[in-house]
Every structure is written in structure tokens, then in C-alpha cells.
Amino acid sequence: MHTENHLFSEDAALEHLRHYLPSQAPLKDFIHHNTLHAFQDKSFHQAMQEANTIFGYQTYMQLGEYQQAYARGAIKDEVLNRIIDQYRRPDESAATMREALLHSVPETDRSPRIGRLRSEWKHRYRVNLDKAIHPVLFRLACSFLDQGIAISPFPAAEQDFMRSLRALEAQSLLPLFRSKRAKELFFSDNLKMETLLELLVGDASLYERYLFDQQFAHPGWSGMIAVLEASPQALLQKRSIRLSDWINLELLLEIDALDRKFGVGTWQPLAGKAQAQKTPLFAPVEADPEFRLLQIWQEAYEWSYYDQVLRGLLETEPCKDPQPAARSFDAFFCIDDRECSLRRYVETLDSNCRTFGTPGFFNVPCYYQPEHGAHLTKICPAPMQPRYLIREYQTRSSKRTNDAHFTKRSHGLVFGWLISQTLGFWAALRLFLNIFKPGISPATSYSFSHMDKHAQLTIENRDPNDRIEGLQVGFNAQEMADCVEGLLRSTGLTEGFAPLVYMVGHGASSINNTHYAGYDCGACSGRPGSVNARAISYMANHIKVREILQERGIQIPASTIFIGALHDTTRDEIECYDVEAIPQEHKKLHEHNMQVLREALDLNAKERARRFILTDNSRPADEVHELVKLRSVSLFEPRPELNHATNTLCIVGRRNLTRQVFLDRRAFLNSYDPAKDSTGQYLQGIVGAAAPVCGGINLEYYFSRVDNYRLGAGTKLPHNVMGLIGVANGADGDLRTGLPAQMIEVHSPMRLMMIIEQSPELVLDVIRRNPATYNWFEQNWIHLVAIDTDRRQLWLFRDGAFHPYIPAITKLPHTADFRLLTDVSHEDIPVHLIQQSA
């Protein structure tokens, strides 16, 4: 039967599969994204129910968790009542709905549609294909893709996956396939997926469904292969693998296993025996009353927090910025929620400074090549395709020290014999030392080693022909001026510069952490932001750039100096770059500013420690800070920091909008001056970058939190590194995608609320300009609120338009000193108004 079958198209099926498979990059490039991006064209709640019904993902918290949140007051009565009213049908009474919400217990069985067809092998043929095939399949893919764990390389790995396997199978005396039929198919020149499916399934209308069942039995590996097919450059050791080859291999192994068990030609395709699967995988999903309850709870849970924030923003009085004459410094931080509290401390300690938030690549889109580095690494947002390269030279310290414990030779027989009798005892001492006196070692991933602070960078292009791998080395004056102007205008700092302007990028340090790349700056593609911070400062200090900027209407006083710096968010340390360039008259001021920053870092570390239960945060700040630093180098610490946990807000506006509201490290803060952006040009850039980045982070945290088994990576304690590209549990498990439990356990799963300080008309206009971004808001994957520049009125975006919004919560608690809050509580802290002390 070789008639062209319109019921199945291989390309379409693969495309469909790729759309739904997890799209997580290899470990070295961990980038946050919406885990359920495949459903993003649906409205949020609809998508949540479909994802559950089809794939079996838990997409909300458990009913019981919401009920507990209500009991402890995290869900407010007034908000719950308002949401009930919104959901209530005319014939329903609010009281019965409340009753159902508060006392329902979850259904026992919610078996998803995925996997049902293929489970018939087990039920009707009594054969467990996965048990026999998965270990071999994973082992082959992992060994082929391995980036450097195995000692002897995979044979013929420079060819593609299938060819490499064929080369191996052709020569090996131990066959991969024992069924002659499977072997012949494996070597046949025009192997078609359809041929294999015909043998296995038999009914073309079920082919695609079968493939979904099969691939979603191991979404981790399938997703990784789909990602590597699309972007092979994600691997340092080049490998070429196609999803179709991987699927064909699995189909062949299935045929082989069945042939072996039953004999060639004696078993019937699945369709013959399996009961017709009545509902197609993607058939419409009926509304489910339990999901309605979950939706109401989720909305109430979210709005119980949002309403506090919105009420807080309405209550703030625009406070005066300090007068320029008295200003001590301006500092730019990344919009990252981890910088939220540090800015708060800096401002509290020195009321003469100003802080700004902007994506941490500081508008310097480029690749970076460290000295002796054999590869280039992108240090700007992942979707950007930069044309520039910054190189490092004249490094003083070596970035790499070796550690014999990682040497592969310890796995050899003879050398291993020597090593285990010598180095073995050294290992005991090392372990002893690390447990009692942790310190930085070659195993540490250390943010400050991204760039040597004594080294030089080629930031300025001196010859347009100086190109490497198609990239221009450095920026010319015009391009530098573009970078600086874009940054200053979008954040609203175009006048009244302080004598010293700090550009503070951020990175993180950790040890024993496979997800280290997810700890660094997301806007720098998961790298520390030191190079960018140093580059933008160099540019802004450049005399030609200043001239060009002056022509374009931005006057930076000659006495103002920009200084690049890196904030290590794990260790709460700051390192400044090129400080020798600070003129004598500012040296004292710089010293004072550093003193402020150091003190702020101590306090920030102490505030963070409230979440680290095992760290005693009642001690003085500098002592707590030392304990916090130890976490980053302790082998036994699975939580060197808590990253973006609890992130909920993205606020685009002037700092004085948020300065008096205690937001507890939950907000991405992007500086923006609505008065200086009448066309929405800068807002467009900000929203276009912030919505997908912050939304991606937020949703990845959300899904990893609500279903850490299927959408998260589970606890990291048993993780085993597979081929340096991913982690799995144990020796034979599937790759785990999403975030490990240790990163999300304190997270409160709420969607992102984006708040923009600008007129609703302009905001609407701006978000409509970019359909991809608009979709996030339209389908409610991100909540959007505009606040008028006079801060009297809130506007909520719903169903394509802005509507006036009044928070249900009317009163907020006040605090004179937020440290009183952070010192005592380990939990989420409600929004407070911070009373300005005179």
C-alpha cells in the first residue's frame, strides 16, 4: 500500500511535534522562556485546561493550596468576592460558589489523552516497549551528542546521527538490531517514517497521534533534539541531528523489539487491535467545573497581591528628586528583580543618589571573546543578532586553574590505580575543607572571572575591516553614540547628570550547580554583565561620543564620569572597572559612594538571608553577609541564591512611582520617563524587550512551581549530568526540563503584572505595534495596567481595551523602616507604604 496518504504528512507532523516539545537549550545557554509557549495563542485559562487534558500537566496549584492560602489570608475576602462576581452566572448564587470554592476536594483521576493509544502495546500485547527501548535510545543520543564527558569519542560523530549510527552498526559484531527486517530498514536508503508507522500502527489517521504518544514519553530528549536541529550552534562540539532521524530510530527499535518477541510478520499493527481512540488528541476540550474553580482561585490569588501594589501606587505622593548640586551619584542596574532590594538600600542610605533600571546588556548588543577563548559568546538578549564583537586582551590573572579530580585520567585503569591511592586521600582533605571552610575553587562558576578586571577590551573599532567571523570588532563613534543615546533616552536620564554614573551589570557565582547559566543576567544571554557595563561606560566617557551626543541634544558635563561595575547577586559583592580613570577631584566621592554600596550590599545580603532558613539573619548585617558569601562556594548548598523566585511585577516608569512602596524583591523595574516619550518610541523598545523576557521568566517559574514533576526539573539532589547538555535522574532517565525544585519552592505562582506609567491611549497604541508582544497581553499571559502620569487613575487592559480600575483593597499598612519587616519574616511580605523620614 504505497498510495500517497493525505491523512499523514511527515513534515506537518514533525512541525506539530516541534511546536509542543519543550524548547530548552543545552545547560550552558540556559534561557528562560514560557514553558507552555505552544499554547500561547489561546487565552491563558483556556490553555491551562487544554494543557492538562491533553498532556496531563498540572497547570494551577492544588485546590487545597488555594484553600490554605485563603485561610492564612494570602487570598483576601474582598478580592475573592469581586472575582466570584465576575465569574458568576446569573442563575448562580455567590454563596454556593464560595461554598464550592472553600470545600471542594479534587477529583481522583484525570488521566490525560496523551499516551493512551500507545499504552495498548502494554494492555493488549503485553509488551513494555519503553522499558526495553528507552535506555538504549537515550544512551545512543547522549553518547552521540556528548560534549566531553566520555573519554573515547563517539565514532564518526562528525557525520549526522543516522550516518554515524549506520557506520557503527555496519562494523559492530554486536548488532543494535537483531531482527533482520528492522536492520534492512535501518540501512535502506530512502527510509520513510510512514513505512515504519504502517508496520507499527497501520492506520494513517493514527500516525501523528502515535508519534505524539511516543515522543511525549520522553519529552526531555525529544525536545533537546528538536532544539539542536534548529540551532546546532548551541553546541561547542558540533553535532548534526534531526528529529526525524531520532524518531525513525525509535520506531525501528520498536519494530525490532516486537519482531524479537513475536517473530516477524506474526504481530498485527496496533490499529487492528486497539480500540478506536474516539477523541483525537487535539479535539476541543470541554469546560470543566473543577477548572472553573481553579481559575477563580488563581485570579483571586493574583489580584489579592496586585491590588495591594496598585493601591500602593495610587497612594504615593510624587517625591522630589534630590537637587543636582547635592547629587552624589547615579547608578544604573539591571531591571532584574534581584536588584530591586539593592536599589532600595542604596537610596535609603544615600538620599542624594538616584538609581535607574534598564536591561542589563546596557544597550550594547555584541558577542564577546575572552582572551584565549576559542569560541564567541553572545552577551545580549537571545533573540538579538548582534553585528559586533568585543574582545578581551592583556589579561593578568589566569581564568582557568585545573583540578585533578575532574581529570578523565582518573577513570583509566592504571592511572586510576595510582590516583586513587594518592589523590584519593587528598580528596578526603578537600571534602573536609570544603565542608568546614568553603572557598573558591576551580569548580566554582565565578561571576568575576567572566572578564579580568585588569584586562583591556576592544570596545572601539579602529578599522572597519577588522572583522572576525563576520562580526565587526568594536563599535565606531556613531555606533557608540547610538548605544549611549538609546540607553539614556529610554531611561529618561538626559540631563542633570551626577559627577559619577555607575553602570552596574550583574552575574552570579555558584558551585555544584548545573543550572549556573540561569543565574546570570538574562539580558546578556545568561552571562554576567561586566563586559557590557564596562563597554557602555567607555562609550559614554568617549570624547567623540560626547560630541555627537551634544549634537543630538544630550549634554553630559565634562566632569561626569561613567564607571562600569559588576554586582554578584549571589555573593553581594561589587567590582568597579577602570577606576584609575576617575579624576582626582572625584576620588573622594567615589570612595564615599563605594562605602554606601558596600553597606547596602551587607544589608541586601541580610534581607536575602530571611529566605535562607538555615542562615541566622538576626546577626549584624556584615556577619550575615559573610554567611551568605559562604553559600556561593559551599558544595553542599543547593540554593546559593533564590534567583527570580517570587517575581510578579514589571513596572515601567519613573523611580519615584515605586520608591515609597515596599515590593519585597518581586519587581522588575525599568526606568522610563513618560514625559519624554510622546510618540511611544522608547516605550515600544522597553515593552518589546521586557514583555517576552520578564514574561518568560515569570511563566517558567509559574509552571515549574505548579508542576515540578512534568514542567519542572524536580529536585536537583539526584541529578546526573548527561553529556554536559542536560540533567537526568539516575542513569537511565529522560532529560529534565524546566527549573529544579530548589529554585522555585518559595515562588508564589502568579502571572506577571506589567504596570506602565503612561496614558492608556499611548500604551494601547504602542503594544499594538508589535503583534507578538500584543498576544501576551491579549490572551492574558501577562496582566497589563497603565497608570496615568498624574497618578490618579489606573487602567486595566482587558479584551483589547483599557478600562478604569479601582483596587478592591482600600487600605495598606505603613512602615517607617522596612527592615523591621524583613528581619522577622521568612514568608512573602504584603505590600507596605514606606513612610519617608524627613
Next chain:
Amino acid sequence: MNPNLIINLFILIPAAGFLLSLFIPEHREVVLSRIAFLTAGSNLLAFVVFGLWWLFHGAVPLNIRDIYLYNAGPKDSFLLDFYFDRITAVYMITGSLLTFLITIYSRYYLHREAGYKRFFNTILFFYLGYTITIFGGNFETLFIGWEFLGISSFLLIAFYRDRYLPVRNAVKVFSIYRIGDLGILLAMWASHHLWHENITFAKLNNAQLVHDHLLNHSNAGVFISLMLLLAAAAKSAQLPFSSWLPRAMEGPTPSSAIFYGSLSVHFGVFLLLRTFPFWEHQISVRIIIGALGLLTSVVATSIARVQSSIKTQIAYSSIAQIGLIFVEIALGLEGLALIHFAGNAFLRTYQLLVSPSVVSYLIREQFYEKTAETGQSATKPLGRLRASMIMLSLREWNLDVFMNRIIFHPIKRIGHQLDFLKFKNVVFYFLPLYVAGLVGLYYRKSIPDMWLNILPIICSGLGLLMVLKSFSERNSPRLAWILLMMNHFWIALAVSFNDHFELSHTITYLSGIVVFGGAGLFSLFRLRREESGFFSLNRYYGHAHEHPRFAFIFLLACLGLMGFPISPTFIGEDLIFSHIHEHQFWLALFNSSGFIIGGISLMRIYARLFLGSHVKTYHPTAIQSS
């Protein structure tokens, strides 16, 4: 200083720590971890002091006849005996140091992990088993510790009991361990007859005595040695058992590090060192042990070279080194073997603990040194030999499949012959047969001698069949359970046909079966009532999610029925073995096989009902392949 009392202390401290930890509530993390590291720490400290004193006083091996757990004549006794020499000393210092470090490490590492308490309970239980084993002065005492190790391994591998793979692998590893235990049981049985007593290891050091005994019983000597090697090879993941080791690394990394990276996996080495005086003069045995070690180290190295996951790679490298240690022991290099053991244990523990760092370390290394890896492999032609070696090593020499094919599939095949047995009818088959047996026993005197020889074998054979059926049962947990209880009754009957087996022994033996078996059966009835739709042996149900206490009680019942040292059955087993005559090899084999496979079947029942991904999906659950 009275060394006898001090030696007791090294067992009592872990025992006290373990028991105490059972009563600490789950949320008292600090108390739990403190108990654990104080236990290991104080034992370590006490031992260092004692060890120095011992060294100063000439390092003479000590033997302490501790207490009789049961005493009815020289043959029918169960003596706890402790022994201390430099082997014990090295194992003690290495084990206590590592356990001490790991308990501190885990205090932070396991913070907030569900099962924090379970983890520390199990670590302490393991440590208790460890000390009993290394201080064991005779096979009986050593075997108590050995059993503790087996169970604690099972519990730690299945620590993430809400996922399928850890649970399946825990059962798998436990099964391999039990097969090793078969070796110890048979070695114990044969040595009873060789020595006519429960020989202490101290006596084995008497070369003249060993020599005299083996002179007339060289076959028995070889048999005992090979059984010991079986036990050692299984515990130390030597061929053909090697593939269990990487699969055991399912628990939190620190537990994998000390158990499977270092301590647990070196117990085969310990057993060989401990019994070295016994087989020292059997050249053939030494050649076999050396050859097995060498072969394992070559094969394991070839596997380690192609592994692309870090823990599997470390596991096989460790196996290879242990193979070399076997060689060293066979060559009589005890001192070198001890140094090698300690070094390998420390090294692999550390390598496993820092294994997550390998990503940033190696990626950084590659980033700075573009390696010509692909080019190199392209120039090397892929010959038949190399291709076959790679394929063979990638698939771990098919050891996993091999074990299934030669051991577990045949067991299942035989078991399925008895598929006519159902829970409802099993009693009707059992009762008449058993009553006939009892009648036979009553008129024992009038049965001809030839039949008297065969009857015990028939009875124990029937018992073994029950066990095989239980092991392969797919539906009824209650049937599987009852069959296991019946096995013990058959064994009791079989041995009763032999001379001089007193009723009191039988009562000792069966009392544990009745109490624990009854408790287990009662639990099964209750579970069936509460979870009627989710009750069979056809899949993993994960009932521990909703019934954690129930799971614990049922586990205790399993242990009791298994003849674990919490039940008088354990002593009964020992008595029974000493009453199986020298010429009754088949009886000994059936009996011990029933005991071994019965244990596996019990853990299988426990695992399938209570462990694995929860069958009810109203909360997040793991997929099969994770």
C-alpha cells in the same frame, strides 16, 4: 581500658542514634541532622582514641564473645561475636569519617527535601549495619549487618519513591544483593558442617587449624570459598553483576556518593579480606578471584570510557578499581588493598559530590581550548573490533539483560506454571498436602529410609515453588503473600523430617512468620478495602503518597516475614540451616533459594503497592521515564 566494652560501644552508639532518630518528628530538621552527625562524630572520635590505644598496645586482634542470642547446645546457638583487627580498623576509620562528613554535608543539602527524616533514619541504619558487619566476629553476626545494609540500600535507592525508575532500580539492586546473600547462606551452611560449630573469624586465623580441616574436605573448602566470592562479587559489582552500580545512583547525590561510590560497594572487598586466611592456601580459588577481578577491571574500564553521563562513568571507574583490589587481595597484598580501598572510597565520594560542577568546569575548559576531537575520530578508521567494543561498552556488555535472562526469566517461567493457583483456591491445595505431610511426620518412624531422604527435599521443593509463584504473580498481592508464608511452613516440615529438630526450634522459627505474616495479611485486606480499584501487582501504585504510615507498617511486616533480624525467624533460619545435613545439598539450596527469592518477592510486593508514581493524578506526578 576494657576493650570488650569499648567495642560494644561502637555498635551501641549507632544503634542508639538510629533508634533515637526514629522518634524525632519530621519537621525537626536540626535535631535529626544533629543526631546523625553526633552519632557518626562521637563514634569516630571514640574510635580514634581507642585505635591509638590499640596501636600502642601492639595492635593485637581482639575477639569478643559477646552474648548468646539463643543457646541450646553448641550446635543450636546463635552467638554475637565481635572481632577487631586492622581490617576492621581501616574500614571503621574510613566509614566513620565519610559518614560524619556526609551527615554534615546533607544537613544543608537535604534542607527542605520531602523525606528529610527518612534520609537520616536510613543513613543511620546503614551506619549501624556497617559497624555490625565490620566488627562481626563470625558469619552470623556479619550476616546481621549484611542484611541491614541490603535493606538500607533498598530504601536509599528508592528514596524518591514517587518516581518509577528509582523504585524499579531499588528492587533490581536489592535482587542482586539477595543473590549475593545466597552465597553467604550456603557458605554458612557448609562451614557449620566443616567446623561443627559457628566458627569465629579469629579461629580462621589459626593457619594450622584451617589446614587440618581442609585437608580432608577440600571440596567443601572450594565450595565455601566460591560462595563467598559470589557474595563478594555481587556486593562489589564485579562481573557479571556490575550493571547494578550505576542504577543504584538514584538517591540524593551524597547518599549515592557514600553508599555506591565508596562504602557499600567495598563490602565484597571486606568479605574477601576477612575470609582470606580461609582460602589463602587454596591456590585455585586465589586464581579465580584474581582472574575475576582482572577481567572486571578491564571490562569496566572499557565501559567507563564511553559513558556520557557523569555518575555512570564514575561508577564504572570505581568498579574497575575494585577489580584491581580483588587482584591485590588474591595476591595476598592485604596492606595495599586496604590503602587502595580507602583511597578509592575517598576519591569516588568526592568525585560524585562535585559531579554537578563538571558542567561549568568542562564547558569552560572547552571554551578555552578548542579540541580537535571530531577530527581525531574521523581519521581513525572504524574497524570491526573497535566498533564492536564501542557498541558492547555503550550497552554495558548487556550485563543487565544477561542477569535477567539467566536468573529472573527462568524463575518467572517456572512460577507461571502454577498460574492455576488463586487467592481463593490456594488454601484448598495447600491444606490437604500439608496435613498429609504432618501425618507423615507423625508416623516418621515407619517411613522407609529412602523416603525419609526424599521427603525433606519434596517439602522444601514445594516451598520453593510457592516462592517462585509468588515472585511471578501479577495479580493478587494476597496470594503472593500467603504463598510466601506457606514456604516457611514447608521448610519447617522439611527440616522436621531430619533428626533432632526440636519443636521449640520450630516454634522459634514459625512464631515470626505467624506474627509478621498475619500482620501483613491483615494490612493487605485493609488496603484492598480502602483502595479497591488500585490493588494488584501489575503496576506500581504509589499508595505511600496517601498512606505513609500504612506503608511503614507493611514494610515492617515484610521485613519480619523475610526473616530480617527483627523477627525470631532470623534465629530460626540459622538453626534450620545447622540441621540440614552435609549431604543434603539440594535441601540447603532449595531452602536458601526460597529464603532469598522470597525476600525479593516481598520487596516487590511492597514496591508495587506503595511505591512509584501515585496512581491518582489529582496532584503533580512523575512520568515513567523520569
